[in-house]
Amino acid sequence: MPFTVAASGSRLVPGASPRVALIRLGATTHGNDMDQRYVWLTVSGTAPSGDGLTITAVPPANPAAxxxxxxxxxxxxxxDSPSPGQMVRITG
Structure with missing residues (x-):
């Protein structure tokens, strides 16, 4: 199900091509992180919003991703400058 993200920044203006990613929180044990993930989401659209953009992102079709x-x-x-991370929780 698509969702929207409000983002602002000097390079997040109409005509920009932002990308959205999810970075999985680590699950480290014995010096190994067994749960690393960096998942790029599909951006299906952007719209001007205040001093930035409203970005519509689509999560992966396969929930295992x-x-x-x-x-x-x-x-x-x-x-290629990332924003500060915003914590989110994906539920099953």
């Missing part, structure tokens, strides 16, 4: 749990959601601008 981003299983339930905690993630950081980041928006990456046209120069």
């Amino acid at each position: 981003a299983p339930p749990g905690g993630y950081q959601l980041v928006v990456v601008d046209d120069l």
